[in-house]
Amino acid sequence: MSATLLLEQCLNGMQLGIMLFLMSAGLTLVFGIMNLVNLAHGSFYMAGAYLGAFVYASSQSFLLGVVAGLGGALLIGLIAEFLIFRRIYKGDHLDHVLVTFGLTLIFNDLARLIWGPAALFARVPPFLSGQVNIFGLISYPAYRLAIIVVGLAVAALLYVLLRHTRLGMLIRASASNRTMASALGVNVVVLYALVFALGAGLAGLAGLMAGPIFTVIPGMGDNVLILAFVVIVVGGLGSVEGAFCAALVIGLIDTLGRSFMKPLFGLFLERAAADNSAPAIASMLIYILMAIILFFRPQGLFPPKSR
Amino acid sequence: MAEPMSDVLLETRQIRKRYGGIVASDGIDLDVQRGSLHAIIGPNGAGKTTLIAQLAGQLRPDSGTILFDGQPVDRLPAYQRARGGFARSFQITNVILELTVLDNLALAVQAREPHSFRFWTDASRDPSLREPARHVLDTIGLSTRADVPAGQLSHGEKRALEIGIALATEPKLLLLDEPLAGTGPEEAARVVKLLASIKGQLTILMIEHDMDAVFALADVISVLVSGRIIASGLPTAIRANPDVRRAYLGDEGAA
Amino acid sequence: MTKERIALAMVVVLALLPLLFAAMGESYYLTVATRMMIFGIAALSLDLILGFGGLISLGHAVYLGIGGYAVGILDFYGISNGFVQLGVATLASAGAALFIGAVSLRTSGVFFLMITLAFSQMVYFLAISINSFGGDDGLTLNAHSDLGLNFGNTQVFYYFVLACLAFFLWLSFRIVRSRFGMLLRGMKFNESRMIAIGFPTFRYKLTAFVISGAICGFAGALLANQTLFVSPSIMQWSRSGDLLVMVIAGGMGTIVGPVIGAIMFLLLEKVLASFTTYWGALLGMVLIALVLMGKTGLLGGMAKGGRPHG
Numbered sequence: 001m002s003a004t005l006l007l008e009q010c011l012n013g014m015q016l017g018i019m020l021f022l023m024s025a026g027l028t029l030v031f032g033i034m035n036l037v038n039l040a041h042g043s044f045y046m047a048g049a050y051l052g053a054f055v056y057a058s059s060q061s062f063l064l065g066v067v068a069g070l071g072g073a074l075l076i077g078l079i080a081e082f083l084i085f086r087r088i089y090k091g092d093h094l095d096h097v098l099v100t101f102g103l104t105l106i107f108n109d110l111a112r113l114i115w116g117p118a119a120l121f122a123r124v125p126p127f128l129s130g131q132v133n134i135f136g137l138i139s140y141p142a143y144r145l146a147i148i149v150v151g152l153a154v155a156a157l158l159y160v161l162l163r164h165t166r167l168g169m170l171i172r173a174s175a176s177n178r179t180m181a182s183a184l185g186v187n188v189v190v191l192y193a194l195v196f197a198l199g200a201g202l203a204g205l206a207g208l209m210a211g212p213i214f215t216v217i218p219g220m221g222d223n224v225l226i227l228a229f230v231v232i233v234v235g236g237l238g239s240v241e242g243a244f245c246a247a248l249v250i251g252l253i254d255t256l257g258r259s260f261m262k263p264l265f266g267l268f269l270e271r272a273a274a275d276n277s278a279p280a281i282a283s284m285l286i287y288i289l290m291a292i293i294l295f296f297r298p299q300g301l302f303p304p305k306s307r
Numbered sequence: 308m309a310e311p312m313s314d315v316l317l318e319t320r321q322i323r324k325r326y327g328g329i330v331a332s333d334g335i336d337l338d339v340q341r342g343s344l345h346a347i348i349g350p351n352g353a354g355k356t357t358l359i360a361q362l363a364g365q366l367r368p369d370s371g372t373i374l375f376d377g378q379p380v381d382r383l384p385a386y387q388r389a390r391g392g393f394a395r396s397f398q399i400t401n402v403i404l405e406l407t408v409l410d411n412l413a414l415a416v417q418a419r420e421p422h423s424f425r426f427w428t429d430a431s432r433d434p435s436l437r438e439p440a441r442h443v444l445d446t447i448g449l450s451t452r453a454d455v456p457a458g459q460l461s462h463g464e465k466r467a468l469e470i471g472i473a474l475a476t477e478p479k480l481l482l483l484d485e486p487l488a489g490t491g492p493e494e495a496a497r498v499v500k501l502l503a504s505i506k507g508q509l510t511i512l513m514i515e516h517d518m519d520a521v522f523a524l525a526d527v528i529s530v531l532v533s534g535r536i537i538a539s540g541l542p543t544a545i546r547a548n549p550d551v552r553r554a555y556l557g558d559e560g561a562a
Numbered sequence: 563m564t565k566e567r568i569a570l571a572m573v574v575v576l577a578l579l580p581l582l583f584a585a586m587g588e589s590y591y592l593t594v595a596t597r598m599m600i601f602g603i604a605a606l607s608l609d610l611i612l613g614f615g616g617l618i619s620l621g622h623a624v625y626l627g628i629g630g631y632a633v634g635i636l637d638f639y640g641i642s643n644g645f646v647q648l649g650v651a652t653l654a655s656a657g658a659a660l661f662i663g664a665v666s667l668r669t670s671g672v673f674f675l676m677i678t679l680a681f682s683q684m685v686y687f688l689a690i691s692i693n694s695f696g697g698d699d700g701l702t703l704n705a706h707s708d709l710g711l712n713f714g715n716t717q718v719f720y721y722f723v724l725a726c727l728a729f730f731l732w733l734s735f736r737i738v739r740s741r742f743g744m745l746l747r748g749m750k751f752n753e754s755r756m757i758a759i760g761f762p763t764f765r766y767k768l769t770a771f772v773i774s775g776a777i778c779g780f781a782g783a784l785l786a787n788q789t790l791f792v793s794p795s796i797m798q799w800s801r802s803g804d805l806l807v808m809v810i811a812g813g814m815g816t817i818v819g820p821v822i823g824a825i826m827f828l829l830l831e832k833v834l835a836s837f838t839t840y841w842g843a844l845l846g847m848v849l850i851a852l853v854l855m856g857k858t859g860l861l862g863g864m865a866k867g868g869r870p871h872g
Binding site: 233287 | 666845
């Protein structure tokens, strides 16, 4: 185990964390404002990945791919909001679960219908396919580094949007107090649609970037969705800042756990035992972390200030 | 340790509670005599409901002590206080609308038992739950409505059931948070009659806005203004108290 | 007709079903029907906490997995005694439910939903990561649980599962009518009131959660016996979603409804799957349509809990 490996794994962990943040930000806002549990949020992630990879491959234009992935997810989110979600905001959580579970099934089958059950190849654009030398210490894939940079930039943009614009003020106000927005005389229907589309777009961006790293297959959004749930539960429901911190922590712990648990266990256990138990423990790490945090702070680390 | 039983059932010492800048309880001292009906009156926002919630254990005071039967209870969670003999009714009717009137009461009777880890006997046919529940049903005058879902009761009937649930736990101390809230004159009369009938059987601490009811029922009245008890005493003394007249009765008491 | 009568009628019909299949010469149907009954037990266990406790668990399939793996792992180590296997499966699921419940019941509503989902995912990934027990590919059993019955015979196994189903139906009816069941309902509709009259609600909710997990784990052990195979996919999150759908489609809080819901669900799955591979999408559309039209619950079902009281 060397310092360079540690640095590399830290970067990988950040990259996973950033993706999780992009997934969670929309999810946590949509919950905070509309009180909606959206199991179909992973479908926007999947849409971003599929549309991005497909349009890039058929048009040979990376830019078009990005536009298709991001815009496509956003548009699908907007349409789904208009057709279905706005009808169930007032329903209870069980209604949300049934409808969005149903939507997930539909989207997964739709992807299978259009692109088949096998994985779709997602290409890294040539200008990002090389390695980048970081501080002369390690060489790191440019694409992964780009994900981190783009993700941080989007997080910063989101921060500015939420903290320093009128729209952001309204979004935050209604996230901490749902009746507030209507009291302020905001067009709630439009605000909800905007927030929903924003969330879908962010998830689409995460999927778009994830395409070349993970496999683009039907149902790819589901596992990420559940990780995003862990993130927003740990971060505090409705809190974007909490989601950011929790996403990075979880990305880092998961990645470092998977790569260093084995050598670490090797120090105490026989090799065979370490080889067997380390991956098992590593796969459980973030959930154990979640359990510990929730045991002491049932509201998560950074619950939004209410009232 | 044979301590003489005090006449005071509930005693609070310097209870304080603030929400941000608002002081809801500003050092409240209260003595509730055993067997009395003690009313707390005060203008809106004086901190009455906050006080009840602290007594019943839904809220924790920032500082101060609550003694019940001479024992400090401020560290006990709400359910343990209830088991120790506190019962509260809520200002906003808080009955189980989906269950029948009798089931609501039977559950409250069940709450007196040491535990409910009993998976076998049919609770809806168990006389040890149903009979005490029916007895309370008679007391609150809802005998004919036993099998009606509580959600279908009139507002006045719900208020009576609200008090009935508290009674069914056989408390030593009944905390009533505006038992007449939202009732019309007829319904109010019905609830007052009910309270008059149980008065003396147990200790009652009541918050109420309806001055007619308060002066008709109360043995002792305390006046809470801005989180402070400004006066405490017999109804006649309170009526005559110049501070009270100025602070409270002055604008509302004439009505 | 009371719920008990419906349950009794259902059990009688199920008891006669093998005769019909034998007359039709379709012994394969017996296997399908056995699977339906096993999922019926799982759905019934979920109803105890969902329909009566108002707890939306989105990770209930995890107990199917734990029960199944308990049987698989004991079999792997050569322990084939059926009492041990079924006992360990039930206890292990109860233990897991105790842990998951102790954490998740400290929260409520949507937190609860997400945490139960997350923990089921944890066990799912755990099963994938342990290569000794087959990892992703699953674990094939050497033999059926040995209870002195020939589980290899589909008829025998069918009647054993039916007996279990009948037992759990009876048990659940007893439980929901008991003091414990009354309290469970009281907590579902108005937990703060139950606390105010002196019930320490947490321990009762946790108990319900553990009972429910234990029964579902038992169903998992049956499932492993039927297929002689367990894999992580039996506790995939969508499986938990399916269980929720079974309960809600059949009627929450009716005990027998969810069993019928499970049978209908698997029947629909079989029928649709014979027409198209995209039956999931069809199911999804049905779900959305049902909710948007406000029609859920074959047997009516009880009022949903969790709504603020006005």
